[in-house]
Amino acid sequence: MDDLLREFLTETNESLDVVDVELVRFEQEPNNTAILGNIFRLVHTIKGTCGFLGLPRLEALSHAAETLMGKFRDGMPVTAPAVTLILSTIDRLKDVLAGLEQNQQEPDGSDADLIAELERMAIEAAGGRAARPEPKDDKSTAGSLVYQVLERQLRPGEVSLDDLERAFQETQVERPTPKADAKAKAKSAGEDEERADPKVASQSIRVNVDTLETLMTMVSELVLTRNQLLEIVRQHEDSEFKVPLQRLSNVTAELQEGVMKTRMQPIGHAWQKLPRLLRDLSAELGKEIELEMHGADTELDRQVLDLIKDPLTHMVRNSADHGLETPDVRRAAGKPEKGTIRLSAYHQGGHIIIEIADDGRGLNSGKIRRKAVDLGLASESDVEKMTEAQIHKFIFVPGFSTAGAVTSVSGRGVGMDVVRNNIDQIGGIIDVKSVPGEGSSFTIKIPLTLAIVSALIVESAGERFAIPQLSVVELVRAQANSEHRIERIKDTAVLRLRNKLLPLIHLKTLLAIGEGDDAENGFIVVTQVGSQTFGIVVDGVFHTEEIVVKPMSTKLRHIQMFSGNTILGDGSVIMIIDPNGIAQTVGSASPVAAESEAQSETRKQKTHSLLVFRAGSPQPKAVPLSLVTRLEEIDCRKIELSNGRHLVQYRGQLMPLVRVNDEVRVRHEGTQPLLVFSDGGRSMGLVVDEIVDIVEDTLDIEVGSDTPGLLGCAVIRGQATEIIDVGHFLPLAYADWFARRDMKSEALTRSLLLVDDSAFFRNMLTPVLKAAGYEVTAVAAPAEALALIKKGERFDVVVSDIEMPGMNGFELAEAIRADERGAAIPIIALSSITSPATVERGRQAGFREFVAKFDRPGLIAALKEQTVAWDEAA
């Protein structure tokens, strides 16, 4: 291709991109003449150059567009249709340019449609004012060129008078500039002067990207060779090469940095097309969208930039289409009508973080869950167990699109999976966070450059591997008798790390290069991929090294575990582990990992104050502190035995004492620790051996129990602890404890549906509620509850927990309300969080009452109130 043409193509494409952006800005600020001037100038230059190069289609099109823009300058109101028309003209120009680039000649085709439209609009605008005659005198103002409409009839290829004039003018300007090889350049020099842009002064040259690529490859090789030399010198302590090599090493590092810099481009380049895109989208979708861009000058490798350009565009498109609601929906939700999409980029370590956030409706977990089941990605029971974060991950699965209707914007089933693929390819990580009703945000973490990465060199089964630092969170050394030791749940290895269970994978097992049988020792590379964290167990950890990533041979590319290979300083080849590949294996092969993640998330939400004590056995026992009224140590002499029962005078009343089990001895001397439970003026003392502690922990009853008085076993503070069932002991003190007040007037049993994901609460509340005269159906998941109601089972009242995995209590309440059979059933919320905001949210969702967890009397009272109210209503 001829140089002039190539130069023209590059320049024109860049100019058109600028025009795109500027036009959208202009539409918003129609009075900004500076913007208009800039656009006008760019289009004019294109027109002029086309005429010079003999490109009639381009010239005619740009001329028509310029004419219309001239009208804007003359004061014609800037209307959206006019801007749209010009934008589509620019698109056509780009098409023609693309054809030109391919075939080196303008593709055939007619632009009469667009030109006619442009002319029509220009004439309409001119209709109001008399067409001015030859405005030659306008030229008297130097540098500001005004073009009239009369030349519209100019045939493509012809040069208008003022073009000629301008050419002359600019040739004059050209004189001081050294480059005079081509008109195109002369023109750009000329207009630069016109613009008086400070950027003009910057000394820059265009370098072919290939040249830079080659340079980068050479530097990579240099880094490798340097590493090899360093390795050799390391073996010869007193080498005379040491000092010069050190210098070579420094210079290499600087060179590497320098070359890398030449490849750096601001991420704003990848964002350039977005304002235009959103403008079109907002028109198409009938939504108002504001685009915020932060950190557009953050630089990254152009190769990386190229690879993320499309994913970014796609994600912004998605946010606009799926994320943001229509103005009326937003208004109804109390949000500003204008939706916001926020793009931000910043550096963090050797990586760049890009966030795409919108303030839309957030991901629809329910829909994703259903779709996941429909597509057979997970079973119904699996998805129930998953956390929101895990559910959201499904959107990255190929062919996954929840868009009900396929719009022209998105929802074609090629979506986030493609995005994820692209990002995986460059060793990046994508994650999504979403809050229903508040919006979602995607975070992409990518390396600054692909060619050279920092990696941790590890050893497993006598072989070395590199793990990219990007995903390494920390290193933990596991030893048999230390705080960090590898434990096993069945065959799955886990590590307790700061109160979380970390799933572990033995690298040697994963790669089938040996047995991971040295069970308790090893180094654990804690790795994070998206929201998934796991530990890779290796035999040894060496050091970190800057490695040059070489792609895997095509014969080996199918192995998911490796992202490439590299040559180390000692000349040997090692594999680079792909954390993404491992994450996939972890996710699919060992459900334990996913589950423990789910659990840890639930745990985060639900910690309870627990009273830990010992009674009868060294094994600790616990009871929720909120159930306990007081802790007492009473003088043993005060304990009396009457009718075979221990009693104590307590606050002017006789309080019966109950032993947790038969092994507990009521002491005869010293003091006796008691847990006092009071309700409705009556108290009971539970005799224990020792009160150990009050701890804040989660309550997951992992092993149920048939022993009366025991709900089961849970791990509290890392120890297996028996959870006692207070409901069992209360009637031991007073046989009528539950019955006396609540049952009085209840002639008929009412049916109650209890929804709580925690086995502990189901077990604790069921007897209490039964004792209060309700026929209790307890289910663990909202979906089950909903299914029962939909099936037509009759319930007089529903009691539901709020924080549950999957569908939460609010969603359940809304769903029950929405069902005709369920609409009238009173629903009572049971929650550990009772902030005014939560209560309000609950009322909106349809909860009649909000009762704090463990507030048993409160619950009974609320139940009575609701069921009575309902009876009266019925």
Added chain:
Amino acid sequence: MTHDRDTSAERVTEYVTVMIGGQLFGLPIGRVQDVFMPERLTRVPLAGAEIAGVLNLRGRIVTAIDMRLRLGLPPRTDARARMAVGVELGAESYGLMIDSVGEVLKLDDATREPNPVNLDARWAGVSGGVHRLEGQLMVILDVDRVLDMANDAMAA
């Protein structure tokens, strides 16, 4: 497949001969980049059996293919140093690990015979014909197919 190029008069192909499991093979010399002793071979976990590993040959990463396994022969047990023939496919380098390298032979294309119909399927897949030499037969190795099949075999 192989076309008899009897249209042109006298065509001669040069072959690098190698021994694999006692059988003489010939590789068209145009495809052979170099012959080297594979050192510091790094095995690739999870790769197919034929992939002997990867190694660094003058700064390039070469994928070594064990020709014995590729041809369904038993692996070598003796400790004698092995040789490899360097070939290229696209921009990638491969090393075909063989037992030993022999001389270079110039052979007339006209004397090349197609594979016997009863040749082991695995061999027939990689063989581009047979030359009758004095006292023994030389099987022509089709490099592209040797490398191509490596992929299928692994996937299977």
